[in-house]
Amino acid sequence: MKRILSGHPWIYDNEIKSVSPDVNDGDIVDIFDWRNKFVGKGYFNSKSRIRIRILTRTDTEIDRSFFEAKLRGILRRKREYRNGSFRLIHSEGDGIPGLIVDKYSNFLVIQVNTLGMMKLKPMVVDVLVDLLNPRGIYEKSDSSSLKKEGVKEEKGWIYLDGPSLIPFEYEGIKFFADVEKGQKTGFFLDQRENALMLRKYAESKRCLDVFSYHANFAMNILKGGAIHVELVETSKRANDNVELMMKINNFKNFKIIDENAFDYLRKLDREKEKYDIVVLDPPAFAKSNSNKEDALRGYKEINLRAMKILRNGGILATSSCSQVVKREEFEGMLKSAAKDVKKKLILLHRGGQPPDHTILLNVDETEYLKFYIFKVVDLGF
Numbered sequence: 001m002k003r004i005l006s007g008h009p010w011i012y013d014n015e016i017k018s019v020s021p022d023v024n025d026g027d028i029v030d031i032f033d034w035r036n037k038f039v040g041k042g043y044f045n046s047k048s049r050i051r052i053r054i055l056t057r058t059d060t061e062i063d064r065s066f067f068e069a070k071l072r073g074i075l076r077r078k079r080e081y082r083n084g085s086f087r088l089i090h091s092e093g094d095g096i097p098g099l100i101v102d103k104y105s106n107f108l109v110i111q112v113n114t115l116g117m118m119k120l121k122p123m124v125v126d127v128l129v130d131l132l133n134p135r136g137i138y139e140k141s142d143s144s145s146l147k148k149e150g151v152k153e154e155k156g157w158i159y160l161d162g163p164s165l166i167p168f169e170y171e172g173i174k175f176f177a178d179v180e181k182g183q184k185t186g187f188f189l190d191q192r193e194n195a196l197m198l199r200k201y202a203e204s205k206r207c208l209d210v211f212s213y214h215a216n217f218a219m220n221i222l223k224g225g226a227i228h229v230e231l232v233e234t235s236k237r238a239n240d241n242v243e244l245m246m247k248i249n250n251f252k253n254f255k256i257i258d259e260n261a262f263d264y265l266r267k268l269d270r271e272k273e274k275y276d277i278v279v280l281d282p283p284a285f286a287k288s289n290s291n292k293e294d295a296l297r298g299y300k301e302i303n304l305r306a307m308k309i310l311r312n313g314g315i316l317a318t319s320s321c322s323q324v325v326k327r328e329e330f331e332g333m334l335k336s337a338a339k340d341v342k343k344k345l346i347l348l349h350r351g352g353q354p355p356d357h358t359i360l361l362n363v364d365e366t367e368y369l370k371f372y373i374f375k376v377v378d379l380g381f
Contacts, residue, residue, distance in 0.1 A: 021090025199224030
């Protein structure tokens, strides 16, 4: 109960004493503590281990006015991003559990991850249309969590229409969000500021972007003046989109490598290839604590190989989006890898997700991205 009273929005099945018999899955419920004191309101699902996700701590109606007030508050807080492409609603971080909304140019992409939010979706969409007047809204509710919630996937345009590849621009680079067939909402907006940081290191450098996906890092490196970038990615769809984005941005000094990242890094190590910058932006290697150790071994493997193929004094940009892998565990892995290959890691930047991907310090699950830039130096120097 202490966790809940300190601001965490999740109530687990083993924390509930009783539920009114007339409550159905997806319903809004009033929550009371052991003293029968009001705690808040949230939506209920008996199929989920997280039985209730809290929407408010006040005794207010969960109606259109509620969501309008919520969204107006979010827009005020994120006003610096409003004219660009950004994460508008970051689920629990922004006080609307189970809902992600990304804005690409004048289009919105929404991802619903819970039954309760699926029931509230029409009201939320109505508010989004009224306040933002988007050119279109695409729903991409296809996460694995929906099955646990007892909800079917829903994908498609739910307000007006738009292209399958939504064009948007960030800091002078033209991108596409692959809303229909891409991962998540079509692009990883959480890395856009991190990728931008690499421009200042890139001039006249030979670079490698591993797990390149939509080439956010690679294109920023090229924008910064790199002489050549290799992109390692096995998704044909992503690679086709990258070819298109490279063309419209007039980037020519690149090569796409359609190979397994682990195998390719080992190959480069065997052949004693050397790079000035190596970027590692892998998918989440661990979705739960049960496979965390395997994930850390995987992270160590790719980071160790990257350190070995960097020239002395080269730049390593490395990240993890596995929420269950904590920052101290990731840094411990990096120290171990550096020790094994006799390297020093000079920290140039330690960061994570940008402020539009809102982090609540008392809700650990809202923080997931770890991102670092190191200068990698031989121990003898």
